[in-house]
Amino acid sequence: MLSYIIRRILSLIPVLIGVSIIVFLFIHMIPGDPVLAILGERATVENVERARHELGLDRPLWEQYFLYVNKIFHGDLGRSIRSNTPVSQEMATKFPATAELSIFAMIIALIVGLPAGIISAAKRNSIFDTTVMIGALIGVSMPIFWLGLMLAFLFSIFLKWLPFSGRLDSTIILPIQTNFLLLDSLLAGNWEAFKNSLAHLILPSLALSTIPMAIIARMTRSCLLEELGQDYIRTARAKGLKESSVLLRHALKNALLPVVTIIGLETGALLSGAILTETIFSWPGIGRWIYMAIQSRDYPIVQGATLLIALIYVLVNLLVDISYAFLDPRIRVQ
């Protein structure tokens, strides 16, 4: 098992190199460059050439790539062209913001989606089932932009229960250590900050959770239904087991395998940032960061962030594969 994990981790290296080359080529192939993005209407021939030279953008592409890779091997992701801040430093603030939001959204999605799927499958074609499935359909197809604004309007403007922009009230002072604000406020023993950042998390994570929640509910239901049609279920029922036991101990365990895969993929997607949710709720996360960097052709950020996302996906897949081994003993034997 351990050697399997090590092998999988080692296989990361070629993946990341491949990703870095592809991203590097693609971002440089798009017409326009950071200088133009900075200058906008002011871009004239002379000032563009000079600024390109200052930034080293007039060198051959392969040279720029090797300079970049060389830096990475020295643990340096470069500096943002626009703001001059180290990419790693910006990443260290954006990623925890996204991770906190994603984890929270995934927990909500699981808490609601899994039981909803299970009950729907158990009570197939009941009113509950129909309601859940319609709800799930709405969940995947509702524009998150609209939902986000409606949530903000209802809970922040109308009811005035929850804040909807940012991660923490501007008036609260919190020493930052991990950039996971919930964690930071616990570390600082600042109960006020904890409550406040938790309140800021609710609306965006609710908005973000709708799609994974809907997918998880539908997936759980259909996988469970498939399992419930299997012979061993009939056997179990024939043995006179309680229906709950048949459902939860026998069918669910087998049905979970594809659900876990979906959860893994969705987590990967959440962790690579949600541009729309981050935009509406002014959440300083990784999605908008990349989006803005692409807009302004801030190459070092785009490259660094893409590497991070590739890493996340590979690691999440690895975790999913490992979890299979726990869920399905047959995989462990192989």
Place this chain on the structure above:
Amino acid sequence: MKKLLVSVLITALVFSLAAIPMTAATALSDISGHWAEKSINALLDKNYVSGYPDGTFKPDNAVTRAEFLKILTSVLNIPPATGGTSQFSDVTPEDWFFGYVVAAVDKGIVSGYPDGTFKPNNPITRQEAAKIVVKAQGIDETQAAVDFTLSMLTDGDQVAEWARPFVAAAVENEIMMGDPTGAFRPIAQITRAETATIGFRMLPVEVAGTFIFGRGADSVKLDPADVTDGESARATVQIYDTLVMFKGETTLIKPGLAKSWEVSSDNLTWTFHLRRGVKFHDGTDLNADAVLFNFERWWDTENPYHKGTFEYWESMFGGFKGDEGCVIDKFEKVDDYTFRIVMKQPFAPLLSNLAMFCFAIASPAAIKDQGPENYATSTEFPPVGTGPFKFVEWVKDDRIVLERYPEYWGEKAKIEKVILKVIPDNSARYLALKSGEIMGMEGANPDDVKAAKNDTNLQVILRPAMNVGTVIFNVTAKPFDDVRVRKAIAMAINKKAIVEAFYGETGLVANQFLPPSMWGYNDKLEDYPYDPEGAKALLAEAGYPDGFETDFWYMPNPRPYFPDPKGIAEAIAADLGKIGVRCNLKTEDWTTYLADRREGKFNLWMLGWTGDNGDPDNFLYFHYGVPRPGEGNYNNPELIKILTDAQKVVNQAERAELYKQAAAIIHEDCPRLFIGHNQVPLLFSKKVTGYVVNPTSTEIYNTVVILP
């Protein structure tokens, strides 16, 4: 009869101003809409002045010396003396003003006449008032740049010799400012309204509140010299000062860190006299060395602290040190508080350039300590200037926090803190304003602006336009190389309808580069009429009776000058369709668009301009001073000569004439169409007052007051 009336009036005046403190709550009939309404109301609220029993304030009546003192001492919280003796023969304990005069003499505010009188019931002239307020505020009048400041007033030469330093000091400290025409009227009698205004400006500042402003994007960097984005500028203008500054809501120039300046007779050498006693937020001194350090850093690419691209320097001064196009020869420190710029050629836009946010003076110590790569990039590497607010914290993509700098040399801030909060989505930002999470915002959707106008808790302020949205022709490509084709297109577009539909109430129809609020605007220019039939005829004359087909490029994203490029492009295409010009609408990613435009890949496209410094040069020379593919290859030697000449004339009126000529030439050649100017709406909570909008967007929050 007349005598009686006068004496009744005087009695009433004395009575109301001094004797009975009347309740201010009763609204007075003659101050609503008066220019001094705000000041009068503020003083009425505090019972420092009061109205007449007949429910009027008579704002334009004169006040006497005694009355002036009474108001002044109330404003400054100086209690009237209850005993003591008067040194003046005409001030006795029986007089109502006795206590005020004695207290004022005690504080050294007034001294009376050499003959031992005070003439309490004489009217007071504005220059006398200036002396009294300068003394009352404890301002050292010997520090005033007397000649310079008086030369900026249209009637500075009428000020009496003894009053010159006091008038200059009062003007420099913005306690008395003269009327909108720039006249001080030193020997005019001061009115009740003017006295109230002075009193209002002298009111002890109650510092309170946090001003939270919502914006669409974060600042890139807080080193103004090396950024070009408006969001960086929004923060840096609070933290730093420039040598000269924009005055109020205009693009006129007023002294900044330089309290005065003069230019040599050949218009080449500019000498700036720096304000003394100004300190950076890190405690170091602002002096000629610091200023020199900044200029050397900006313009010398070999300077060890020149790390970055410094785009604005290059674009505003024609290049860096040693470049052929650079208009500057050298910088010099003359003495500790005198700094000199020597130009290669007369360069009139210099002052306008120096007022731009990007040429702000940063602390040399901070740049050296932090290192030029890191300077002003994060909380760890804070920006250090001399401005009214000090940097506190920067949480990237979330907020920048600033606090009041109590030692600011100019008008000190009236709020404790400023928070610039990033809320990327326009609708979400508007919701945040409505919910009270923020108090002001820019970048509202047009529907939200309308809603805000009808919201009792919100107010909308329009920033004067300093931009223009245009459609550009490649004048070397067929069919646009024929001026008749260009004019036909100009006549085919219904600009008025477009501006009404897409800009709404904030838009103005454009017929030239400059917006009407700028000097140099040609108000005689008559636009091409909207005339599709005439356009068709002109097109036929040019050899295109059936029109033609063309690509028409529009920008992928809105800019201030084109709020909805796609919609506007569609409307233009529809108009052109009516005269047989069939447009294939095309767009692409913004940066790609800019690249293709620059390389001359478009023949017909949309793009506009947002001015930097309020100087016409920045609109006209920038686009047509040098022919470029990115400007449609338009090349008119006569125009280029006018634009180059206009840079060399220092006299603003002469320059304005040249720019008017330039506008007429451009209009005749029609190398681009001017569609609209847009006034950017800013939305505020009603609790915010004192926000001064400026066409250059250089808006400093030291005047902002948050009402409880």
